Amino acid sequence: MESSSELDxxxxxxxxRKISEATYASNPLDADNLTRWAGxxxxxxxxxxxxxxxxxxxxxISKLExxxxxxxxxxxxxxxxxxxxxxxxFLTSKEDEARPYFEKAAQYFQQAVDEDPSNEIYLKSLEISxxxxxxxxx
Numbered sequence: 736m737e738s739s740s741e742l743d744x745x746x747x748x749x750x751x752r753k754i755s756e757a758t759y760a761s762n763p764l765d766a767d768n769l770t771r772w773a774g775x776x777x778x779x780x781x782x783x784x785x786x787x788x789x790x791x792x793x794x795x796i797s798k799l800e801x802x803x804x805x806x807x808x809x810x811x812x813x814x815x816x817x818x819x820x821x822x823x824x825f826l827t828s829k830e831d832e833a834r835p836y837f838e839k840a841a842q843y844f845q846q847a848v849d850e851d852p853s854n855e856i857y858l859k860s861l862e863i864s865x866x867x868x869x870x871x872x873x
Contacts, residue, residue: 751775769802770812810850817843
């Protein structure tokens with residue numbers, strides 16, 4: 736059974752997803768909203784079965800790519816895209832199939848750092864992704 740805090744988290748991100756979906760209907764060119772929507776999907780994907788989680792992550796990736804088509808320098812969307820690629824890689828059962836997702840994640844983390852070089856979270860994500868790229872698949 737899920738704990739109360741997990742249920743609260745699930746409900747919070749489901750509400751955020753619904754708000755973002757409604758906002759998108761009235762303003763599809765809002766890169767901030769698309770990024771929030773993708774972030775909510777990434778969080779919600781953690782509560783799904785592997786196939787459903789992969790589908791939800793792919794949906795988040797699509798939303799982040801859409802946000803970046805509106806604003807290519809949106810560093811938090813780049814960082815979220817790196818997280819989405821990493822999440823998808825960890826749900827991929829074969830190392831050779833997962834590796835390209837890890838590589839894409841590192842590229843997106845690097846782009847996020849390039850846009851906001853003083854962001855400690857981006858720097859740490861890039862550092863960790865480099866370690867994953869050098870080590871055997873976890």
